[in-house]
Amino acid sequence: MLVLPLAIVWLAAVPLALLDGRRRWVGWLAVAALGAGFLAMLRLAVAVFARGPVELVAGGWPAEVGITLRADALGVTFAVLSIGVLLAALAYETLGGVHERALPALVLFLATGLTGLFLTGDAFNFYVFFEIAMTSSFVLAGYGRRTRELRAALIFTVVNLLGSTLFLSGIAALYHVTGTLDMRGIATWAGVADQNSVLLIATIIFVAFGIKVGLFPFHFWLPPVYRDTWPAVAAILSGALANIGSYGLIRFGADLLPRELRFAAPALLILGAASVLYGALQAVAVRTASEALAYSAISNAGYILIALGIGGPAGYAAAILFAVVNSLNKTVLFLAAGLRGWLVSAAFAIGAFSVAGVPPSAGFFGKAALFRGGIAPDDPALSVALVALLFVGGALAFVYMFQIYQRDFWEREGAGQTSGIGSRILVLGLAGLVVAFGVWPEPLLAVSQQAAGVLNGGRP
Amino acid sequence: MTVLTRVIARLLLPSTLITAIAVLVKGYGDVGDGFSAAVIAAFGVLLQYVAFGHRAAARALPLRAMPAVSFAGLLLALLVTFGPVLRGQAPLAHSPAPGADVIYLGTLELHTALVFDLGVFLLVFGFAVGAIDLIAGATDRERGQGPL
Amino acid sequence: MIVLFALVVAILFGTGAYLMLKRDLIRVVAGIILISNAVILFIIAAGLTRGRAPIYPLPEGEPISDPLVQAMALTAIVISFGITALLLSLVYRVYTTRETVDKEDLSLAEAEDERQLEVERRA
């Protein structure tokens, strides 16, 4: 059962690579395969939440010798989310008409990478799946093949390659100090290793994931990439791929290196605050919806970091909840920004309200979780500072989201022809999901708490 | 291009391929594996390019099929990976199982890991040759015609 | 040896970084290759138990070099090779659409686009 979601997408990707993805039936075939993978993942997730983690060692070797695949609450949460986002984006592009033959296969390869890295319990194996995901997204970023997209792809590739090499060095270094690649083993042995080296290793791993989520000051690649890539690709990058960064920060920080995370908490809070304010301030004066969303992504990455800096079960749960909600929001918004018509305007508005944290939307609970985390610390000065920061960041989110919403959807209402009904319904359905989680938040809240519970640093 | 280079190139093609196969099957016992074997084999093909030019090489060799070879290799490796799952074993569980007896073909041990390595070989070979072909093709388009 | 490995890794990484800051994209690719080399050297150094090759029959009483870092290094080499090849073709495509391998020019084009956006926004 653990292998099934991985096997489905991986095996399906190969024949699709040889087919011409511009044909409609190929696109739908890919959607069906990805949908099957999604369902298998969902089944796995249900089992994990009901009965606890599932694990197996590839090749039937003893643990640590072979690669351990481990599905725990944290991993399956991100996996279901990311594959869901990919599914939505692929269906969106298939509805609108695929332009390049490789697209469906690339999305499936990306799904393979994401599934694998969320389900693996081995640090180096994580790196390998990470590279599968990154390589497919490098190619995807150039989708459209005009100067704009190619430039975005180049920037994306070069900066993220730098991040990948940093991450790889981090893994090698962790192996050196712990003598193992198994995540559980690393968590055990990194805690007894000398703090000096582990902290430095943690720093470069942090940078690698910081680049991925677009944290200030590692974010400079992000705005042109999110702005200039195709809408569906931008949705994939921000809704699915950025999850690697959030997941990585949570997994490597709170689970594998909790001692270093606690030690670096002040730095995380400062960087997070800078990211929140910087991204939100930049987003105010931008010219297009996608650019506003890009800066908003930077701002929201800061929130995740702040939640991690707050730490404890509440902080980690908030980080996970916010990461999930943020990914949903960005998917809806990027997809909606590429369309026109009144259903789309409603979807964009729902996304905007969710980003601003207005109920009844999933974003509200993300924001409330952050505020609860901000109130939690015993130090009143810290609490006040955190709450004030969250307040200012939220206020700016109101300004930038609704300035752009009014400009793009109110002022220009009726301009341009309406997009296809299929894509619009898809986007509205996603937005409906955001509202549904706002009305009935229990699944999100329970999942984030349970996911935080599997972390070494997140046990009460 | 002199006649000599062409002759040498033609002669070298089988020998590189044989070296490659040797590296492939010997991998388990000694240095080398499917990957190195594939790169060595790719050099043999590359030599044909140098000797005969892209057009001629493309005519003589099934270059168009390279992506297919590549993905067939990937599929093969994937089947070895996920095949055992159908039998209720862990993925990549090789048969014969660890410690069990192996059928020998001369000194060659028949083992699913070998099939896995074959998949790697096909994929990397397809990649190397395919990439070179694509670059050569782009060169052709860029300046009409000519060798690498 | 420890400090020497660290130093050479640092030199490879630093020169790679320096090349990545250069104007033309060819040098950026070269920089990435150097940085990858630095990382692979670091991986091998991370298993610094010098000894015989880990191939059976194992030598008696002699140290054996760490096979796991070798496997990691091999995987990393292959991955970075594939990605470098991809990056090279991306650079080529950027060149054919922009007629340049010059980064400066690339950012100029971006500035142009942004000015265009500004004009449209005002309108």
Place this chain on the structure above:
Amino acid sequence: MTVLLPLLLALGAAPVVLVAGVLGARPAAWASIVMAALACGATLWGRWAGGGALDVAWAPSWGLRLTFALDGLAVLYALLATGIGVAVLLYSARYLPLHLEHQGRPARDAIRFYALIVLFMGAMVGLVMAQDLLLIFVFWDLTAIASYYLIGYDRHKAESRAAALMALLVTGISAVLLLIGLLLLQALYGTFALPAIVERATPGPAQTLAAGLIAAGALVKSAQVPAHFWLPRAMAAPTPVSAYLHSAAMVAAGVFLLGRIYPLLRLSPFLLDLLLVVGLLSMIFGSVLALTRDVLKQILAYSTIAQYGYVVVMLSLGTSAGVVGAAFYVIAHALAKSALFLTAGTVTEVTGEDRLSRLGGQWRGLPVLAAASGVAAAGLGALPLTIGFFKDELFFKAALERGWPFAALATLGAALTLAYVWHFWSGIFLGPLRGEAGRPPLPLVAPIVALGLLVAVGGVAVAPAADLAEAAGRVAFADLQPVEPAYHLDARPENLLALATYALAATIIAARPRWFRLAAATARLGERVGPERWYAAGLVRLNRSSRALLALEVRDLRSRIATVLVPTAVLVAIGLWATPTEGAFRVGRITVTDLPTVLGLLLAAVGALVATVPRRPLTLILALSSVGYSLAAVFAFLGAPDVALVAVLIETILTLLFLGVLALFPAELLKDQAVGPAPRPSLRWRNVGVGLGAGAFAFAVGWATLSQPAAQESVAVQHIRLTPAAHAKDVVTAILADFRGLDTMGEITVIAIALLGIAALLGRRERPMASDERRATSDERASGEEKRRREGR
């Protein structure tokens, strides 16, 4: 059931209206009216049946519950929301088609309007019944969303858009204060259930802070000074919206919330005093400004600010008379104010004028309207025989309890109210005839008549309203003293104050020419330096500084790389500084047997350094491959023959690929690169600096790691041990193909993806497929371009 029915009817109204909208705008209008009337009836029935409560689990993980109760406070506001909702919707059913016709918009646009109004109503009903803090917040923001769309209903007008944005920003952002307060309460008392919190609450700074934050959110919503400015702007909405917003929803929500959390407010005298100041300021300020306005709806808007100022003052007096008075005041005000707004709408509709200076003498053409709105105006002005008389009676009574200064201020406020009400009504209906009036359609008058009648009836039979108010007060004040408003023909202080009010009002009206300049100057001053200016300037400045910041954003690839490397170096440096370094670093020994390795390493280093120098790409590539081969040698010396072999092979093929791609670039271009202008020296040194920084942090991390002895024996030992079991001799190959075969699987997948990417990038430009060429060229391509274009480029 008694709770559920009004709630379901109110919340279900919006979907019902949308469904009815499928049939057209008129059915939607009727559906909205029917649903509002049903909800109103259900609320009355619920009150008759004695209230009730509902408590269902919502989100157990956070301890959230769906708790609703139909208590006195809820009944009062729910009746206002649904009852006035019926009147407003009846009015809208005729008004909106006219409105849309004027603007040349399709009649179907009205459906959205009705749906939003009933959504607004549903949100209000939910808000007043909710007993769970987060639930309260959910409905609170839902009213903000509904009002946002209603204010921005005429979205083609820039004015409407700005007003909607302002209302959303001001009320939405201030609502976050409320949220913080609610979460703080939860953190203090461990529950989101308001009744439980009221029980557990004890005075203290944290409690005061929480209650203060909630009150702040409530005051902004009630448009109290200094956050009042959004309300007059919100007049950009169609008139029925204003009528509803001001009387029964949105603005009323603010004072409702103050009533809801009153037990918490009471714990802190400081907070009550603060509220008192805000209320008094709003009262005076709103009244004075209302007196100076010329646009009909503006007068009413400032009046609302002042009127809710009264309510806040009454609440903050801290007496039971004040609390009941506040509740009563809300009823009286809602009836009168909605009638007056609708009057303004009708007058504007039939005359086309919306300013007092262009109106006058309209009673001739609109006698019924003049009479009905006259009664409503009298109600707002607190003349006897209207419900308004009692609101002032209670107000005076409460003020007197606190002392004469408060009574004096109350009198002044009441007099100002009477004065601007007169200003408004007489300006429209009395004096010489100005403005051509057509005949108003019946639905534009009937709701006003109905509301006027209610105002008059309330002036005779005060008991029902008084009961409602008392029941509402009981929620806030458990130990409530009954208050019985009635006409007393004696010389009690309240009556004297009322008389004083009339006299003062007459003076103010008569002396209008004397004070008008002063008042207008004050208003102008307020506009020039007031909070609205701050808002506008703040928004402009925010956008400007954001644009300036945006201009600073890095724009080229090299800086994007540098901005990754430099902060990393800084972080690593901080990490080094923050941890003890003593004994953490080891140099390590070098023996004679290491010499080949050392040599290889040095060659690699030299090769890398050489690679930075050449200007010709070919030399660069040679330098690169020398690095690669040297490293391969190092690997061989270190006992890693597999790695060495692959490194050599890869280096060779990579060099060939590199050369191949290079051959694609025209020679001139590469030459240009080679001899092109040298980069500016500053830039060059910056690059060198960044490179050095990168090298430094790599060195630090590398050295720190390698100095650290492994914490345990490497797992590789087991790999070596188990290799024979895997039928292999070469441990590395066994790891790659067996132990860690999944890594290899991933690795070759990366290669396959790279091939896919190279094919996409270097292959022939993809042409649209023959089979669906038409689709691909025309609509697919177009839709792609369209996407781009629509993104605003």
